[in-house]
Amino acid sequence: MPDIRIRQTRPLDMPAIQALYPAAFPDEDLLPVVGQLLAGVPGLISLGAFQHESLVGHVIFTPCAADADATAKLSLLAPLAVAPESQRKSIGTALIREGLNRLKSGGISQVFVLGDPAYYGRSGFRPETTIAPPHPLPDEYRDAWQSLTLDATVHPASGNLAVPAPWRDPALWRP
Numbered sequence: 385m386p387d388i389r390i391r392q393t394r395p396l397d398m399p400a401i402q403a404l405y406p407a408a409f410p411d412e413d414l415l416p417v418v419g420q421l422l423a424g425v426p427g428l429i430s431l432g433a434f435q436h437e438s439l440v441g442h443v444i445f446t447p448c449a450a451d452a453d454a455t456a457k458l459s460l461l462a463p464l465a466v467a468p469e470s471q472r473k474s475i476g477t478a479l480i481r482e483g484l485n486r487l488k489s490g491g492i493s494q495v496f497v498l499g500d501p502a503y504y505g506r507s508g509f510r511p512e513t514t515i516a517p518p519h520p521l522p523d524e525y526r527d528a529w530q531s532l533t534l535d536a537t538v539h540p541a542s543g544n545l546a547v548p549a550p551w552r553d554p555a556l557w558r559p
């Protein structure tokens with residue numbers, strides 16, 4: 385991996401974050417949800433990958449619970465973006481790994497993601513069947529709903545993932 389430093393983002397990083405998402409996701413506008421998450425969700429992990437002080441990657445981990453168990457300490461990984469010119473240099477993998485380390489230290493038992501199993505499987509995510517996503521997915525995307533257990537001593541929660549308001553828009557759950 386090139387000379388990359390990963391740290392929690394700060395308000396001054398917002399212009400760089402606003403430039404990164406349209407470049408990484410030319411067909412999707414994730415800036416509204418990213419802005420709402422960064423503006424108002426307590427306990428958010430927002431990590432930036434910086435190369436020579438420039439933002440080249442970003443990931444958010446949102447604290448969640450289960451609708452059947454409000455005490456479950458869960459997390460949602462999304463979104464993850466790496467600048468097009470910096471992709472396939474392990475930056476996305478490093479952002480995931482750093483986030484998982486921080487979540488584990490913070491006592492989170494399980495992390496969820498909706499994404500390509502070919503990519504997230506490399507970081508240990510497996511298809512999730514016990515906890516359902518906040519909105520139903522079409523059958524063909526069932527394997528895209530995945531999780532990774534960080535604390536196997538905690539009994540896995542069941543029901544639906546209970547997410548904070550910015551993640552409740554059904555449009556965000558259409559793959």
Ligand SMILES: CC(C)(COP(=O)(O)OP(=O)(O)OC[C@H]1O[C@@H](n2cnc3c(N)ncnc32)[C@H](O)[C@@H]1OP(=O)(O)O)[C@@H](O)C(=O)NCCC(=O)NCCS
Nearest residue numbers: 408464465466471472473474475476477498499500502503
């Ligand atoms: C997907 C993304 C985050 C990966 O980040 P990255 O830093 O390029 O990934 P890494 O370098 O850690 O891993 C690269 C490996 O993952 C694989 N990979 C990359 N993107 C992939 C994808 N969309 N699906 C499956 N595999 C993928 C590649 O095969 C690559 O392995 P290889 O170089 O040995 O062939 C990045 O490409 C990106 O931002 N893409 C656009 C936005 C996006 O789709 N985000 C995902 C949100 S679910």
